Amino acid sequence: MTRFMNNLEVELFLKQELPENSEEYSGSQIENLLSWLCTAPRFTTFRVNTLVTTAQEVCELIASRLIKQAATQGRSLAVFNVTVHPKLPDTVIIGSLDETNLKPQEREIIVDATCGAAVLRGAHVFAPGIMGMPTGVHCGDTVSVFADIVGQCKKGFQKHYTQGSKIFLGNGIVHMERKHLYAKDLKPVGVAIEMIATVSGCPVIGADCLSPNLALLQNLPSILCGHVLSPLENEVILDMCAAPGNKTTHLAMLMGDQGVIIALDKTESKVNNIVKRCQQFSLRSVHAFVYDSTKSVHIMTGPQDPQEQHKSVPQGPPFRQESFDRILLDAPCSALGQRPQLANRITANQLKSYPSLQRKLFQSAVLLLRPGGTLIYSTCTVTVGENEGLVLWALEHFSNLELMPTVPVLGGPGLKGSGLTEEQRHCVQRFGPPLVGNDFDRDTVGFFIAHFRKKTTVGIT
Numbered sequence: 001m002t003r004f005m006n007n008l009e010v011e012l013f014l015k016q017e018l019p020e021n022s023e024e025y026s027g028s029q030i031e032n033l034l035s036w037l038c039t040a041p042r043f044t045t046f047r048v049n050t051l052v053t054t055a056q057e058v059c060e061l062i063a064s065r066l067i068k069q070a071a072t073q074g075r076s077l078a079v080f081n082v083t084v085h086p087k088l089p090d091t092v093i094i095g096s097l098d099e100t101n102l103k104p105q106e107r108e109i110i111v112d113a114t115c116g117a118a119v120l121r122g123a124h125v126f127a128p129g130i131m132g133m134p135t136g137v138h139c140g141d142t143v144s145v146f147a148d149i150v151g152q153c154k155k156g157f158q159k160h161y162t163q164g165s166k167i168f169l170g171n172g173i174v175h176m177e178r179k180h181l182y183a184k185d186l187k188p189v190g191v192a193i194e195m196i197a198t199v200s201g202c203p204v205i206g207a208d209c210l211s212p213n214l215a216l217l218q219n220l221p222s223i224l225c226g227h228v229l230s231p232l233e234n235e236v237i238l239d240m241c242a243a244p245g246n247k248t249t250h251l252a253m254l255m256g257d258q259g260v261i262i263a264l265d266k267t268e269s270k271v272n273n274i275v276k277r278c279q280q281f282s283l284r285s286v287h288a289f290v291y292d293s294t295k296s297v298h299i300m301t302g303p304q305d306p307q308e309q310h311k312s313v314p315q316g317p318p319f320r321q322e323s324f325d326r327i328l329l330d331a332p333c334s335a336l337g338q339r340p341q342l343a344n345r346i347t348a349n350q351l352k353s354y355p356s357l358q359r360k361l362f363q364s365a366v367l368l369l370r371p372g373g374t375l376i377y378s379t380c381t382v383t384v385g386e387n388e389g390l391v392l393w394a395l396e397h398f399s400n401l402e403l404m405p406t407v408p409v410l411g412g413p414g415l416k417g418s419g420l421t422e423e424q425r426h427c428v429q430r431f432g433p434p435l436v437g438n439d440f441d442r443d444t445v446g447f448f449i450a451h452f453r454k455k456t457t458v459g460i461t
């Protein structure tokens with residue numbers, strides 16, 4: 001695999017901010033982190049809709065579907081290992097095949113880096129992702145798919161692409177040719193190349209694999225987040241940064257769809273996706289709003305009656321302080337834990353901007369949480385400032401918060417040298433280097449989870 005996304009700014013940023021002189025992050029370890037981020041995880045995970053089925057049933061459905069698929073493609077020896085996660089009863093894990101000997105075909109299609117990353121995780125190629133397709137390629141042809149990782153291939157390129165860096169992703173069958181993709185005024189959608197096999201060995205799971213109300217593709221640490229929050233039936237929950245609603249729908253399922261979940265996101269189109277996702281699972285407990293969560297606290301002026309405060313279920317933002325039993329702050333972040341990273345144009349300045357937004361959101365979360373309530377903070381990134389750094393800042397600024405263990409434990413502890421004590425390091429969970437391995441709990445996306453509890457009485461300091 002190539003060097004980390006050709007983004008020196010990000011490499012330098014990570015080298016500077018990962019704990020200096022930490023035995024976990026010496027020079028070679030940073031190289032390991034960067035190359036780990038360039039590869040695709042070797043496990044695919046589904047979260048099951050436990051309101052209508054079981055993980056075991058979904059395992060059986062996926063296994064039989066994959067066997068049929070392999071047989072129609074003449075790959076009957078391709079047997080995927082499909083199992084239920086031993087600690088997460090709603091999670092199905094599919095191992096990858098060894099496809100290191102996959103041979104490229106003569107005809108090559110070029111896709112952009114985003115599409116390429118999705119293909120390596122098991123997606124088909126959708127029309128908008130195709131950059132170059134040589135003339136003479138027709139529907140039904142078997143082709144190889146390559147990703148242009150430097151973004152130089154012009155849309156509609158029609159020759160054999162030799163100009164920039166490209167990496168081989170896998171082979172597939174053409175469903176749309178040039179006339180379907182590039183004719184004037186066309187905005188093509190849908191599957192253009194049906195992937196048969198990818199070099200990552202991930203199962204290719206199209207929309208037709210499972211009925212959409214049965215399960216959802218979701219990364220393992222994201223599924224863990226819901227279990228760590230562990231919402232109970234009839235509680236009042238706030239999901240502060242909720243779109244597209246993957247974790248929101250999980251919380252609703254864990255609560256048996258009984259109770260109230262308020263899902264906020266500041267972008268209207270994304271909130272529409274939350275609504276669609278909830279409809280897909282026929283959930284009634286979720287109420288989604290377009291709202292900036294940094295402004296979601298209604299600050300009361302004048303004396304407040306404490307009885308009054310807890311009387312009603314919150315209707316819509318802004319909310320009174322202490323309105324929620326549990327809050328999930330799955331924060332906007334630099335997303336440097338996403339794998340594989342084939343290209344990334346983020347700048348150092350953008351990277352530096354996240355902690356202040358995360359702190360503003362966190363401040364609102366603390367005000368909105370009831371005493372005794374649970375606050376889960378998570379990111380899908382590997383930087384210290386957005387993870388252990390946020391936890392340190394929170395413990396320094398909110399004497400009414402205590403850091404609690406995150407259970408069940410699947411990931412590793414927080415980084416050494418990040419300022420957290422040994423006990424605090426083992427309360428949080430970090431997914432990604434230095435703790436990596438070949439099993440489904442280690443070969444994940446990079447992720448971070450911390451669990452806070454709001455004390456019922458505040459000690460005088």
Ligand SMILES: C[S@@+](CC[C@H](N)C(=O)[O-])C[C@H]1O[C@@H](n2cnc3c(N)ncnc32)[C@H](O)[C@@H]1O
Binds near residue numbers: 246265
């Ligand atoms: C990591 S994503 C959330 C993913 C989501 N929790 C899930 O599992 O499907 C972060 C989200 O935060 C939203 N966001 C960013 N700033 C926000 C703000 N000030 N208030 C509310 N949402 C915000 C973004 O639009 C984005 O959808």
